[in-house]
Amino acid sequence: MATYEAKSEVTGSVWKIVTEVGQKLEPGDTLMIIESMKMEIPVIAEDGGIVAEFRVSEGVPVTEGQVVAVMEG
């Protein structure tokens, strides 16, 4: 099964993970929310699929372009 990586578009910290491993998402659904510059920036599962793995947990800092989750398409 093809996998793809979901990346944070911004540097900030993981505010809320709004999905669970194994959950099926539609293209464009929000995986988690990064807090950056006092804004809630969603990480989107662009192609949808099943959440295979989180690489971060709530509260941890992330950098721009960092892989935060792996999706199975």
Place this chain on the structure above:
Amino acid sequence: MAQSDQSADWQPELEELAFRRRQSELLGGDDAVRKHHEQGRLTIRERIGGLVDAGSFQEVGRLTGQGRYEGAALVGVTPAPYVMGLARIDERPVALGGEDFTVRGGTSWSGDRKKGGQGGFVEDLAHQYRIPLVNLIDGSGGSVTSIQRRGHSVFPGVHGFERSVQLMGEVPVVCAVMGTAAGGPAGRAILSHWSVMVRDTSQVFAAGPPVVERSLGQKITKEELGGHKLAVDVAGTIDNVAASEQQCFEMIRRYLSYMPANVWELPPVVSSGDPADRCEDALRGIVPRNRRQPYDMRKLIGLVVDRDSAFEIQPSFGRAVITCLARMNGKTVGIVANNPAIYGGAIDVKAARKQTHFVELCDTFHIPLVFLVDVPGFMVGKDAEAAATLREGMRSVYVGLQASVPIFTVVIRKCYGMAGMGATDKNGLDLKIAWPSAEWGSLPIEGGVAAAFRREIAQAPDPRAREQQLEEELRAAASPFRTAEAFGVEEIIDPRETRQYLCRFIDAAQARLRTTVGPKARYGVRP
């Protein structure tokens, strides 16, 4: 007197002319053309044919090249590695040219007069006739082998960039990197108002992998060193990327459609067929009430400008700002919009650099600017300071304050600090309209309260509660309606009225724009 019976028959010469012309069509020969095609690239003649109006190319210098003779008899001509001339794009004249990679890799050629590149005839053509210049770049510039050929080493600048620089204030210059460009041709690509490259088949760098390996010991592929992922997305060296050569031609045509032929004219006005008073209900709810939530600024732009008229410049670089050419009621406008989805719209180094170039571009070609503002300020943090955000940010403010083209400010949500000031028309009407969701000040209330009331908050029994209380008190007083009472902002509008309001003012500004055409003098020293 009886006419001479010796007719003026120039048949041999005309046959030679026809032969020489046929030779020019052969480019670097069948093998070289086939190899070029196998790499997924079109020849320079195919490129020109794909870009310009059908049948409109009038070549100049078609006979240039290296003749091959047997005794006195001509047996063939290897064409010069540059093809150029006059053509039309959407029925408007342009000067255009490009290297022929199939002839010695498009390297420079020793004719009496340079055909293209910096200081070439094609640049003189654009300058003298005041028409746009399109460079289709596919060459690597100089080679040390020229030392052997000439018997001496050429001083830098013998073929200098003087004309290229002059053109930047006169006519639209488009550079498309169609193959691997290094050295002079790569530098030439940067001296443009807009540049584009082709995904996977073009690269651009000051020097290629062999020089990098020799200089630094780095082994790197040319795609890693100068492909679109680095040159467009990371570095912003080139503005846009096209998925194919064909799409590249479409993008060039599209870009030029917004531009005047030169700075002595205004951009063309088209019939948009889109009512200036179109109201979009979707605008009413596009900004979330939760100030922390971003929204789709590109969608907002699409709802305000003429339908399908937005052409984004540098979409993948400096993404905290969105810059597009678009039309409103058929007139070209430049849109500068903060993107709340990227660092809340805070201006970082890359966004500032992008905004600086775009504002200067629009000012040069008399294109009114519309700022759609949602900016909390310059980007903060150690990384941002280390990158000189403050300096690059102030440079964008400086260029904005030097611009004399009409600027319209629409505050969508946040408008704070120096970055907010840089989105206004301080040299002109200073017209600022705002949505009810707007807020402004010298800095956002959240951080501002923590700084200004630090002691009071620290001494409170519940510091966090006191901070929130102060924020709420100040936010109530910061209502945009109160500023409108004082005429500190000229209008608060229903978001659905944005298009109508802007179209009225952009239409009205046309009379003034007609009185200020011509080159824009630049003075002072950018910070």
